[in-house]
Amino acid sequence: MKKTMMGNFAASWGAQLSRAQVIAAYPITPQTLIVEKLSEIVADGKLDAEFIKVESEHSAMSACIGASAAGARAYTATSAQGLALMHEMLHWAALARLPIVMTNVNRAMAPGWSIWADQNDSLAQRDTGWMQIYSSSAQDILDSTMIAYKVSEKVLLPTMISFDAFFLSHTVEVVDMPEQKLIDEFLPPYNPEYKLDIQDPRSFGALTDQNHYYEFRYKMQNAMDDALIEFKKAGAEYEKLTGRKYDFIHPYRCDDADLIMVTSGTISETTNVAVDRLREQGKKVGNLKIRMIRPYPKQDVIEALKNCGKIAVIDRNISCGYHGIFSQELKAALYGELETPVWGLIAGLGGRDVQVENIMKMADDTLKSDTPKDIIWEGVKR
Amino acid sequence: MKLTIPYEEIMQPGHLACQGCGGSLAMRYALKVYGKNTMLSIPACCWAVIDGPFPYTACGVPIFHTAFETAAVVASGIKAGLRVTGKGSSNVIAWAGDGGTFDIGLQAISGAAERNDDITYIVYDNEAYMNTGIQRSSATPPGAWTTTTPVKHYKTGPKKNIVEILAAHRIPYAATASVGYPEDMIKKLEKARDTRGFRFIHVFAPCPTGWKSDPKYTIKLAKLAVQSNIFPLYEIENGIDYKQTKKIKTPKPINEYMNLQGRFKHLSEEEIGNIQKDTDKNYSILSKRFE
Numbered sequence: 133m134k135k136t137m138m139g140n141f142a143a144s145w146g147a148q149l150s151r152a153q154v155i156a157a158y159p160i161t162p163q164t165l166i167v168e169k170l171s172e173i174v175a176d177g178k179l180d181a182e183f184i185k186v187e188s189e190h191s192a193m194s195a196c197i198g199a200s201a202a203g204a205r206a207y208t209a210t211s212a213q214g215l216a217l218m219h220e221m222l223h224w225a226a227l228a229r230l231p232i233v234m235t236n237v238n239r240a241m242a243p244g245w246s247i248w249a250d251q252n253d254s255l256a257q258r259d260t261g262w263m264q265i266y267s268s269s270a271q272d273i274l275d276s277t278m279i280a281y282k283v284s285e286k287v288l289l290p291t292m293i294s295f296d297a298f299f300l301s302h303t304v305e306v307v308d309m310p311e312q313k314l315i316d317e318f319l320p321p322y323n324p325e326y327k328l329d330i331q332d333p334r335s336f337g338a339l340t341d342q343n344h345y346y347e348f349r350y351k352m353q354n355a356m357d358d359a360l361i362e363f364k365k366a367g368a369e370y371e372k373l374t375g376r377k378y379d380f381i382h383p384y385r386c387d388d389a390d391l392i393m394v395t396s397g398t399i400s401e402t403t404n405v406a407v408d409r410l411r412e413q414g415k416k417v418g419n420l421k422i423r424m425i426r427p428y429p430k431q432d433v434i435e436a437l438k439n440c441g442k443i444a445v446i447d448r449n450i451s452c453g454y455h456g457i458f459s460q461e462l463k464a465a466l467y468g469e470l471e472t473p474v475w476g477l478i479a480g481l482g483g484r485d486v487q488v489e490n491i492m493k494m495a496d497d498t499l500k501s502d503t504p505k506d507i508i509w510e511g512v513k514r
Numbered sequence: 515m516k517l518t519i520p521y522e523e524i525m526q527p528g529h530l531a532c533q534g535c536g537g538s539l540a541m542r543y544a545l546k547v548y549g550k551n552t553m554l555s556i557p558a559c560c561w562a563v564i565d566g567p568f569p570y571t572a573c574g575v576p577i578f579h580t581a582f583e584t585a586a587v588v589a590s591g592i593k594a595g596l597r598v599t600g601k602g603s604s605n606v607i608a609w610a611g612d613g614g615t616f617d618i619g620l621q622a623i624s625g626a627a628e629r630n631d632d633i634t635y636i637v638y639d640n641e642a643y644m645n646t647g648i649q650r651s652s653a654t655p656p657g658a659w660t661t662t663t664p665v666k667h668y669k670t671g672p673k674k675n676i677v678e679i680l681a682a683h684r685i686p687y688a689a690t691a692s693v694g695y696p697e698d699m700i701k702k703l704e705k706a707r708d709t710r711g712f713r714f715i716h717v718f719a720p721c722p723t724g725w726k727s728d729p730k731y732t733i734k735l736a737k738l739a740v741q742s743n744i745f746p747l748y749e750i751e752n753g754i755d756y757k758q759t760k761k762i763k764t765p766k767p768i769n770e771y772m773n774l775q776g777r778f779k780h781l782s783e784e785e786i787g788n789i790q791k792d793t794d795k796n797y798s799i800l801s802k803r804f805e
Contacts, residue, residue: 153598156591182594186587187625194584194622198555198591201578204598206591220581328553328576328592330604335571337579339563 133309139300142270142307143209143235143293144169146277148179149315150233152207153322156184156195161247162301163211163237170209189214193221193234200230201336203327205281208232211297212239212253219257222290226261227348228337229355231284231291231322233277234262238397238448239297240482248483249296251397251449255425255457257292261352263359264426266396267295270305272423275376278310278319282366285322287355296448297483299398314373356427363424380429382421383436385411389418391499392437394445396422396458399479399486403446406491417495422458430465437472444475444498446491446510455507473504479511486510518697520546529572531564534729536719536736537611537638538564539693541573544607544636547703550575552605553596555589557619558582559611560645560721561638583618585610586626589633605634605707612639612653616674623714627683630711637676637714640721648724655744657789658777660724665780672792677716677750684753686711690745692718694736698747698759705749718745726776738771743797748804756803768793 137145143166147155155174157167174183182199186192189210196206210218215236225232240250254264265280267273273295280291295301328336340348360380367378384404386392395403400421410417420436422429437443447456454460459476466472475498480486494510524545531538537560545552554577556562562579566572580588589608596602608626610619615637623635642660643649650660652674663669681688687709691699699717706713720736722729739745740760747760768790772778781789 154591154594156587156594180598182598184590184594184631185629186590187621187628190583191587191622191625194580194587195591195594197580197584198578198588198593199595199598200591201588202553202592202595202599202601204595206595221584224581328578328596330551330553330576330601333550333571333574333576335565335568335573335577335579338565338568338571338577339579340568344568 139270140165142274146274147207150278150281153204154182154199154206156186156192157208158189158192160211160214162297163209166209189217193218196232205322206232209235211237215253222260225290229288233280234292236294237297237301238294246482254294255449263291265293268400270307279366283362286362287359296398359427380424381432384419386418389440390416391442392418392440394420403491406488434469446477448480475504476506477508524574526572529564532723534722534732536693540638540717540719548605555585555608557585557610557614587622590626590631608635613643613651616652627685627712634713638717638719640719642724644721644724680714681750681753688714689749690716692736694733731774742766742768742771758804
């Protein structure tokens with residue numbers, strides 16, 4: 133059934149369709165609408181869930197951890213400062229191997245106070261052991277929620293689905309809502325082998341010496357490797373049910389491209405338009421949308437980029453003191469595999485609008501340039 | 515004499531508590547009352563270690579070990595998770611030390627109390643951060659030495675009144691208890707177990723290591739604190755109905771309690787006299803609520 137909805141509501145309905153059983157959340161702009169809608173859905177009895185209205189994001193994640201450990205499917209949503217406040221518990225959820233799914237609305241970190249789009253919040257959580265998806269449409273947000281639960285519950289790692297503040301959270305798009313029975317077929321009830329159970333008392337997360345902890349990490353890494361396979365499988369199964377295909381990367385007109393722009397989030401959608409216009413001008417430019425950064429789909433990325441002459445990564449984030457994070461990740465993947473030069477572009481921090489013309493200029497400048505640079509500030513006022 | 519303490523032992527031998535640990539006794543009594551149909555949320559505190567290293571456990575009930583400030587809300591999450599999966603009849607206890615309760619965890623406790631989440635919160639109070647090696651907490655009493663309040667700069671401020679803070683949330687049940695009075699503690703645990711909503715029990719649990727006391731004096735100290743009105747035993751229903759459960763006819767002077775511990779050894783007679791005055795004043799304020 134087609135409906136029009138904001139990106140935020142796509143997240144709420146994603147949680148509903150996934151039959152989340154415990155929701156614990158604290159409101160933060162621009163995520164607020166997600167939890168408002170969910171509190172209504174739960175109160176109206178449209179979703180058989182407990183909604184714990186916690187007093188902080190740190191507690192939101194902690195409550196999800198408790199619920200998940202007790203064997204319930206847990207969901208929360210946050211943004212920026214809220215996500216940062218959760219940081220400790222993000223590690224806890226991943227190390228406890230709890231398949232929690234969380235929506236994060238990508239928003240700039242303060243100060244200065246900003247409520248606008250920027251990926252530094254979620255990318256700062258890159259090493260917490262969460263799988264990370266970057267969505268670029270309301271449809272993607274909705275569908276990713278169910279796929280995330282499917283994979284999370286298979287490999288026992290949590291997943292974070294991020295998308296840009298306002299450009300997506302508050303934009304109304306047409307979304308195809310799958311039938312509940314279709315999703316029930318895709319996503320069976322959560323029933324973990326190991327959980328808090330009075331019939332089988334165990335201690336979870338106890339003091340762990342040097343003889344065991346190392347192996348926990350090793351197993352998490354293996355689970356991330358498994359996730360690369362499971363996401364492909366879940367994506368293929370979801371495509372069969374709904375006709376919509378989701379992969380780690382989505383290449384657009386990349387096959388014969390001289391230059392491939394590497395993008396994520398809503399900038400990916402804008403870049404597709406820029407690519408079409410550049411193609412009309414006879415410039416062979418493609419766009420590689422990266423949807424997944426953890427686990428990093430290294431082989432897929434190399435495969436998509438192997439034939440182009442130049443790569444330009446647009447980052448709506450920066451690791452100050454080095455450069456854009458997607459750009460760093462990409463260069464790490466290419467090392468020893470491809471020698472294609474990489475231009476690192478920073479754009480749109482703090483919600484600065486990145487328009488088709490900006491992207492066309494970035495592509496043109498890269499095509500004209502012979503020397504790659506780690507960091508090029510697009511449109512900065514010096 | 516009729517023995518009211520349940521016979522069944524749920525906590526197992528082989529735990530890692532120090533000799534004379536009041537906190538381990540507190541757990542033993544709590545599990546006797548709450549039974550096997552119980553789960554624990556334990557944050558960073560002595561009990562994170564006492565329970566035993568992975569893959570061992572001494573409690574005989576499921577435990578989820580969690581971060582320092584989250585015992586209450588993880589317990590709330592567990593309870594919600596159990597309810598939606600049809601297992602809501604299990605007891606969920608958040609079990610934490612004074613640091614995780616009086617200090618870093620206070621926000622999450624206040625949140626769970628305000629929501630009246632259906633959990634029991636039990637703090638075993640040994641009056642400092644004992645697990646990290648005896649640093650002061652806001653439960654540390656005035657006059658006490660700790661490693662962060664050395665003799666030269668011992669703690670002068672009062673102990674945070676955690677029970678009053680919790681009672682102000684108008685929770686169904688709050689109580690103080692002491693491992694020196696197990697029968698009183700058992701009664702309170704039973705009452706808490708059979709109440710719905712947020713229940714809070716503040717257990718006085720001496721720590722020989724941190725208090726520089728002889729392990730054989732744990733019970734004696736736990737009794738003396740009550741007998742000298744340093745730690746009165748009472749309960750509060752719905753935040754307003756106060757009831758004293760152990761009335762002390764002739765309170766003992768506090769130095770009898772303090773002299774058995776190395777942490778107060780540096781205090782002069784005058785300083786002890788001032789602490790005595792504060793103790794009397796605090797008790798007089800509290801006793802008005804029993805009327």
